[in-house]
Amino acid sequence: MTNIERLKAGFKVFREDYYSGHRHQFEDLKQGQRPRVMIISCSDSRVDPAILTNSGPGEIFTVRNVANLVPPYEETGGYHGVSAALEFAVCNLQVSNIIVLGHSQCGGIGALMADGVSGRDKFISNWMTIAEPARRQVNAELPSADIATRCRAAERAAVALSLDNLRTFPFVAERLLSGELTLHGWYFDLENGDLLEYQPETAMFQSIV
Template sequence: MTDISKFISGFKRFQTNYFGRDKELFGELKQGQNPSALVIACSDSRVDPAILTDCQPGDLFVVRNVANLVPPYEKGAGLHGVSTALEFSVRSLGVEHIIVLGHRQCGGIKALMEDRPEAKGEFIGNWMNIASRAKERVLSDMPEATVDEKVCACETASILVSLENLLTFPWVKERVQQGSLMLHGWYFDIEQGSMVAYNPYTGKFEPLN
């Protein structure tokens, strides 16, 4: 078991570095937050969006869940955690960018593709059904591919599903059409240390520029 003192020591370094050396930054943050981007990222411990983008506190509004998924717009009963964060960041904070950040070696996508009952758990299977049409696209388009190739393809295809689902939220779609909000799909290859972004004009993921 990891000694909790590792995290306590880390907080003390954070406290020294930010509250001790960068008092101006936290002086501003005390007045409120004004992030320019919402990042919807995976809960995977290896993929921290603030570290990957080298951002400071206050730069990003972040939502993390298994497989960085966005459910479609839906009213009614239920605990809509992602939708709530999306609404707050767009309608209250006025973010200008939404980045769906996927990654290689995603455990959620692997569970979806393997379709094993034991991998679905009590909640994972139902949650991962959000990306079911990504799986269907991959199986239809790549019947001869290896399992690893299919999983990687589903990881990027699920990003597109989340981008599509974002546009089912009326106040997201309205702002995109007005030009005040931009949607981005990024994919981090943890094996290569590279990042690619979806280009809607070519329909491909291309090196991040």
Template sequence: MTQESLLTKKEILKMMVGFRRFRERYFKEHNHSVYDALATGQSPKTLMIACSDSRVDPAILFSSSPGEIFVVRNVANLVPPFESNMGFHGVSAAIEFAVVNLQVENIVILGHRQCGGIRSLFQPEAVREGGFVQQWMTIAGQAKEKVLKAHPNADLDQHCRECEKTSIVTSIENLRTFPFIDFAIKSRGLQLIGVYFDLEGGQLSFYDDQTDAFRELEISKVQP
């Protein structure tokens, strides 16, 4: 594909215009401060495991600068349990690199409202039968069962909302099955954090492991 034909596509052209703005912001002549510092390597303090949903971009959501967060995105922001067989484990490999090589201090699981992956647990016809998504979502199968047991008379919307949150806790539990994470927690205080973004109301909640519940974060009390 030539550059001329590439730039006839409206969506791609918009992206290229965005890249031009990015260059103007970070690569202006005599103003390379951000990427000059990053050119020799990265040292993010936080690994964030987020959903692939196009509405939930961690860098936008948290106004992060380049180099601040190491991001892994997948369907429904899930973490599989540790497996010792050497298959193709993309999420696990990224987690290992962040914890072992980059020595991150925090792992944040970022879930969100209106997650299509979670909805497919309750509406399996929404995804291809026997496909990759259906298999991947079995990671959250236990979360679904907990929600159905705790809220047997709830409607689909509530089931999805509760499961979006419960699956975050499942992923935190799965993180603890990785030996190198367990070691990092005990040896240097690695923190595991669950966060839920309500994209309908623009609210952020965090998982309180003392009460086993999500509590809305009072943004007005957050000091810069």
């Protein structure tokens, strides 16, 4: 079976099992979506927010990109994919929670920590400049740590940075102030199968398990 055939066979299983078993739910979803949570996660194939949170269709509005980064608010022209999804989730769907979900062994953060911003590719280096403050912070705090330790620290620092960047969007800041919206930083530890939550008071991550 080819990879594509495997996926088509997978859809048939989904249709027979899940879709048939959740007929009423899909009847409701036909009218529209009303997710209460937005998750911004990495494109990495090992970090699927719906699988990790045992969520079904209609539950989470998701944006995935390299290294789960949120750029700071800017009004320049260009194709602002994350900002557009964020605006839709917050202003139209009126989600009440946004989770930035980072993870261990992130390839994007690995490249950033190994090279800094190398400029050898067309798009990745420029995209990863969003996380440059996290790289500088970790290198200043852990100057003699090995690369793996600094990568794990940068993956977490980048989550905190994306939370800061979320606050630069006026429509987010407004709703944080009124209490309509809450931000969360999560970190999936692939090696240990753990999920850690960012504690803003201490700037540390703590296991939820």
